Amino acid sequence: MTTSQSPRPDVSSSGIVAEQHAAAQKKAAADSKKQLVGVYIKGMAMGAADIVPGVSGGTIALISGIYERLINAIGSIGPSLWQVFRQDGGIKGVVAMWRQVDATFLLCLLLGIVTSFATLAGIIKHLLDNQPLLIWSFFFGLVVATVLLLLSEIKRWNVARAVLFITGIITAVTISSLPLLTTAPSLPYLFFAGAIAICAMILPGVSGSFILLLLGAYNAVLDAVDTMNLSVIFTVMAGMATGLLLFTRALKWLLSHYYQGTLALLTGFIAGSLVKVWPWKVDTLGTLNSEAVYNVAPWHYPEGAHWLVTLSLMLLGAVLVSALSWWGHHSKRPKGTAD
Template sequence: MGAADIVPGVSGGTIAFITGIYFRLLEAINAVPQAFFHHLIRGQMRQFWAACDGTFLLCLLAGILGSIATLASAISHALATYPILIWSFFFGLIVASVWHVGRQVRRYGLLLLLPFSVGTVFAWWVTTLSGSPLSPSMPVYFGAGALAICAMILPGISGSFILVILGMYVPVLDAIRSLDLGILGIFAVGCLVGLLSVARLITWAFHRYHDLVLALLTGFMVGALNKVWPWKETLSWRTNSAGKQVPLNEASISPMGYAELTGDESQLLLAMTCALAGLLLVLLVEWVGRKKQPGPAR
């Protein structure tokens, strides 16, 4: 999830879903406020830890932070050096995730086409938005954290890309690099508020409208494919935290159109191989998850 959240366009929520921990994550997050008031403030640490599935959350958080710390530079370098191949891998991963999430629907029907279409159009629209830099301030950092974490927990919507659209991707990265604890603290509080709010809303919706919500999330992932399409025409640029010019607004084009526009090879065969690798990785993760599951899936 940490590796996915580094990349604008790829959602950590998608990774959580295909690894089978999505609903456990939602339940653990929802349990934190009640466990805090019922146990932690009374000094009942063991009961608090058990009520909010503390070991699971701690392992997950350690994995996310460890991945961000160790893989951020490598992923950024790979995206800059082999953009077509890396985006192809993510494209295949999300295509397989669409299939995986769609299989969780209990009863298929024409009614599901509406939320699926809404999710697809909305996610596609988000991927076409232009960045509009905000003036960094404490309320802006708080709001950016709340919006970004809401996107991160939703399969198909990238929290990093939301920060890019808001113009807050570079300021947040700069705060991380400089260890500005004041800014990071406000951003973290925004993340916490957004996370607790959206997790409760998603859980409520799943309990009452399971298939409709899955159709909506599947649409989100289909629409997000526009962002991870490997062949792009750059329309505008932004300056990253290292002071380099990187693409901001891009339009998807065909492999042939890319070769004509840039003069570079489309790498179509290698791209298809990487996409297949991403697809097979999801299928492998799903197979391993089924082998290790002791009973029927909830």
């Protein structure tokens, strides 16, 4: 995988803004309607993944080839936009700001995510409640294939990158093992939960939905989406917007300067999330109910391993993620590389 070139340290801030402005104009001009439809579809895939606790929309963005563009676009939102606006002023300045933040790309992606949340939240909630083995098997295959694909993208393994990869695994496993909170969430608490969850959603392998689950806010948010409770929805969205703007600038810098090391860490996050998406789960009594969160061996699963169905769904998840990765590589325009 590749990443965009980082600004040169000897260039003045105004020069950096000018370079970013020119790059944004080229990027916006190069997007065809077909490419924007592709971004919308990838947004739908991200939204579907984010609904499931244990699966990250950032994982989908990474394998589909839009992760760096997403981080760069969000990371460009800041005080420098005022300088971009002042260069032209008026309507031209607004257009320049729109291009600077790659807003057409972000809008298409957001529409895809919102579409998934509006149309799939109820379906996925039903599957999680009634057919957990099936949906977890599908996503387990998806995550395994993702890890294998991303490992092949890491060049020149060294001790530092291996340590980062292992650190990512340990962090994700630790997060997945934390006890769930069961507090009744207030609106300020939901704002806070949304801010924390969106940071996780951006990180591949760290599930924003699972963070909401840990904080005791997942069911409240899912029910709000299902019933169109606008006060809860807008509160969570405001928290997400706040967390997103604060978090992505640091991640953008890491991807620009230490791409391979950051990719090793992110891949570790994804590998560690396999603990959370393991299909065969039971409750504390070894039975199946809505509290089934403890992993067991397939042959210890109360209803049997269901090898044919589970392995078929894992294979389907792996095939789909491989196709998404292939699509991402072929739809991505050539960029410079960073180590």
